[in-house]
Amino acid sequence: MRYLTALFACLVALPAWATEGERVQIRGEIIDTWCYFSGVMGSPESVTGTAHHTCALWCSAGGIPVGLLAEDGTVYMVLRIEGDDGSASGDTQLRLAAHEIVADGILYQRDGLNYLVVEEVVEDLGITNQSHLDFGVVPPFAIPDPSGN
């Protein structure tokens, strides 16, 4: 009983940070989180921007979660964008693949991951990261040979 009392006292004393959101405004790129986190295609820098645009479309359409990669390198897992809760292959997130945006929304943190509910895309700057100049296209087969070979 003493242990139960102690646990209850502890739970009451702890802040409810896990369920309360915080309003934030974040500028960053909509990325494909699996390629970024797993390194399956290469370095983190190579799986952003123009170099990875086609793969980002494939992954978003394929139901892989999208994230917002902020300028400081933090990744925010996007759960909803402006009322569209289609976080698994939804149209809104698909159209924003590789775009740089400014998002206003609510940030939640849970077990080491950042979750973002975007209430408004304040700015959509389009695809600004010309990463193909450094990395070509990632993966290399993303652009088929136009000659058909």
Next chain:
Amino acid sequence: MKRIALACLIAALPASVLAQDFSETSEARSWNLFAEQPARFEARVVDLLCEVTGDCPENCGDGVRQLGLLRAADGALVYPNKNGQPAFTGAADELLPFCGMDVEVDGLLIEDEYVGATNVYLVQRIRAVGAEEWTRANAWTRNWADANPDADGDGPWFRRDPRVLALIEERGYLGNGMSHEEAYEVTR
């Protein structure tokens, strides 16, 4: 009072300190990823937006939302980013039939502090707790084919998906408006 302080101290410890090894009984196939760890554990399948914000529609959102795994051993919310197919495909389709159920999953955990990855998961097989048979997490491409009967042609789904093709037509493979030929040439 000392016991209360000790309980609070344990509760406040970072998850990494209390991290458990979920690899012992795993039969997950390696993908040769830098930060992969085989992981088999029991969890409840949850709608992530519901779990995080309290916005909870019926049936975990009926397939439009990402789903999570609330791990039984430590209460951690694990995010399945990937199913078991090497085909640019996520995990929500695989988990939806188990919405709200207690399941056992086997796959690969990704823990890489450098890129901020923690509790990120690739699910390879799923079964309800107590069930004998596993379900392989490879239904996505079959579901896509059923939903896109007119997407004929050669090649894998991502070469034929109508939404992807429309966006590539609109903005090019690099997304910067370059023609197919230009984009191919500048990236060789």
